[in-house]
Structure formats: C-alpha cells, structure tokens
Amino acid sequence: MGDRLKDKVAIVTGAGASGPGWGNGKATAVLFAREGAKVFGIDRNEAAVDETAEIAKAEKIDFTPHIADITDPDQIEALIARCLERYGRIDILHNNVGIFELGSIEKDRDYFEHVQLVNVTSMFLMTKAVVPRMIEQGDGGAIVNLASVAATHYVGAPYSIYAATKSAVIGFTRAIALEHAAHRIRCNAIMPGVVNTPLALEPIRKKVGDDEFQKILGQRDALVPIGRAATGWDVAKAALFLASDEASYVTATEIVVDGGLSAQFG
Numbered sequence: 618m619g620d621r622l623k624d625k626v627a628i629v630t631g632a633g634a635s636g637p638g639w640g641n642g643k644a645t646a647v648l649f650a651r652e653g654a655k656v657f658g659i660d661r662n663e664a665a666v667d668e669t670a671e672i673a674k675a676e677k678i679d680f681t682p683h684i685a686d687i688t689d690p691d692q693i694e695a696l697i698a699r700c701l702e703r704y705g706r707i708d709i710l711h712n713n714v715g716i717f718e719l720g721s722i723e724k725d726r727d728y729f730e731h732v733q734l735v736n737v738t739s740m741f742l743m744t745k746a747v748v749p750r751m752i753e754q755g756d757g758g759a760i761v762n763l764a765s766v767a768a769t770h771y772v773g774a775p776y777s778i779y780a781a782t783k784s785a786v787i788g789f790t791r792a793i794a795l796e797h798a799a800h801r802i803r804c805n806a807i808m809p810g811v812v813n814t815p816l817a818l819e820p821i822r823k824k825v826g827d828d829e830f831q832k833i834l835g836q837r838d839a840l841v842p843i844g845r846a847a848t849g850w851d852v853a854k855a856a857l858f859l860a861s862d863e864a865s866y867v868t869a870t871e872i873v874v875d876g877g878l879s880a881q882f883g
C-alpha cells in the first residue's frame with residue numbers, strides 16, 4: 618500500500634476487463650486503490666466489475682463497484698449521485714472506457730456512430746457530469762482520458778474509425794484542460810500502443826488455435842522497440858502519475874506509453 622492518492626476519490630470507467638486477465642481500467646482501478654484512493658469503479662458488465670471488487674476486498678483496499686452504461690446520461694446522473702452519497706466528493710475522473718474495433722470505409726454510418734458513442738460521447742458525458750462538481754468543491758481535480766497512438770500514427774491495420782475517435786479524445790482533452798485550468802482542474806491523455814489486454818487479445822484468441830495465438834503474441838512483442846507489448850499495468854502507472862499531485866503542473870498534454878512504437882514512424 619502506498620499513499621500517492623491518499624484520501625482522493627476517483628471514478629474509474631471500465632473498471633472491469635472484457636475477458637480474463639488485466640485490462641487498462643481494471644489495473645488502474647486497483648493501482649489507484651492500492652495508493653490510497655477511494656475508487657468508484659464503473660462497468661456495464663456486472664461480472665467484470667465484481668471481479669475487480671473481489672480483488673480489492675482480498676487486498677483490503679477501497680473499491681465500490683457500480684454497474685452502468687456510460688453512454689446513457691440517466692445512468693451517469695445516477696452514478697454521480699451514488700458516488701457522492703458513498704464518498705462525498707470527486708477528485709479524479711479516469712475516462713478509460715473505449716472499444717477497439719477494426720474497420721474503415723467498408724463499414725456503415727451506424728457502426729461509425731457506435732464507436733464514436735462509446736469512445737467519445739461517453740467521455741463528454743462523464744466529463745460534463747463531473748467538472749461542475751469539481752468546480753463546486755473548489756480545490757481542483759484531475760481528469761485522465763484514454764486515447765491511443767492510433768490517433769496520430771498508422772501501424773498497419775485498417776482502423777480509421779477508431780483513429781478518428783482517439784484523435785477526438787486528444788482535442789477534447791486539451792480543450793477541457795484549458796477551459797478549466799483556472800479552477801485547477803487538470804486534464805491529460807494517455808496514448809498506449811500495443812497493450813495485451815482482454816479487449817485486444819480475446820477476439821484473436823477466439824479466432825485462432827493455441828499455437829497461432831502464441832505466434833501472434835510474439836509478433837505483437839516484435840513490433841515494439843522495447844521488445845514487449847505493454848500490459849494494463851504500464852498504462853495504470855502513467856495514469857497514477859497524471860492523477861496524483863505529483864503531476865500538479867502537468868495539464869493539456871499526452872503521455873505516450875508505447876515502448877517506442879510510434880517514434881519509429883516519425
């Protein structure tokens with residue numbers, strides 16, 4: 618147990634993982650709680666967020682699970698009320714929810730709008746709900762948004778729709794930071810590269826056999842100059858820094874967590 622987030626109340630969206638193992642949000646929720654935060658963890662998948670709650674219970678760290686779909690403003694209103702009832706304030710908003718979908722112009726408009734809804738609109742709705750509360754509290758706050766290196770670099774798969782949503786996250790992050798800097802509300806983004814989370818790996822695992830899966834894991838590692846794909850913990854550690862007071866002079870920017878992947882492409 619550390620104290621880098623001692624007494625802070627943190628909302629983490631997507632605090633479960635979409636399959637076995639550690640996703641970015643699940644690792645971040647647990648790391649925040651290990652560092653002394655009171656974590657209000659949201660997920661639309663009850664089993665997933667309950668699994669995170671079980672881990673927290675075993676470690677005797679403070680985590681409250683809440684089931685909600687954050688594309689729905691009514692469910693957001695209810696979750697903010699529940700968090701305030703439980704913890705009385707909100708210091709940190711970690712906007713982790715996002716879906717990674719391959720696809721480009723062969724897809725239809727509904728598909729584009731679905732990815733936009735989950736990756737960007739939900740972030741807008743959560744931020745819109747939390748910032749007035751932070752302003753009212755009067756002592757600042759920290760918002761961390763999950764973008765991706767796909768926002769700025771093409772790494773060889775057709776994902777223009779995903780890239781568009783993650784570019785939007787970066788623009789949104791910088792603008793929110795500047796609009797609320799006077800209230801000492803910081804807002805930053807994380808740009809992960811290749812991360813071995815259930816979101817990225819489960820669709821592959823379901824499609825191929827064991828041998829082929831191991832081969833693909835090796836190919837993912839080989840893409841990265843540092844020699845390995847990231848884990849959710851690599852992303853969580855960057856989130857911890859940005860959410861903590863150690864980053865009190867860091868706002869309107871991005872941390873690239875990609876083992877050197879994107880720098881290869883200029």
Ligand SMILES: NC(=O)c1ccc[n+]([C@@H]2O[C@H](COP(=O)([O-])OP(=O)(O)OC[C@H]3O[C@@H](n4cnc5c(N)ncnc54)[C@H](O)[C@@H]3O)[C@@H](O)[C@H]2O)c1
Pocket residue numbers: 630631632633634635636639640641642643659660661662665685686687688713714715716717735739763764765766808809810811812813814815816817849
């Ligand atoms: N995995 C990667 O390689 C990678 C790379 C770059 C960026 N990212 C970003 O990291 C973030 C998290 O990814 P992950 O791989 O940890 O995902 P994950 O699937 O492991 O976890 C995300 C969780 O979000 C939940 N969720 C999805 N939609 C929701 C909604 N509408 N309301 C509430 N909960 C919802 C899911 O149920 C899941 O438990 C995403 O924004 C993703 O784009 C991931």
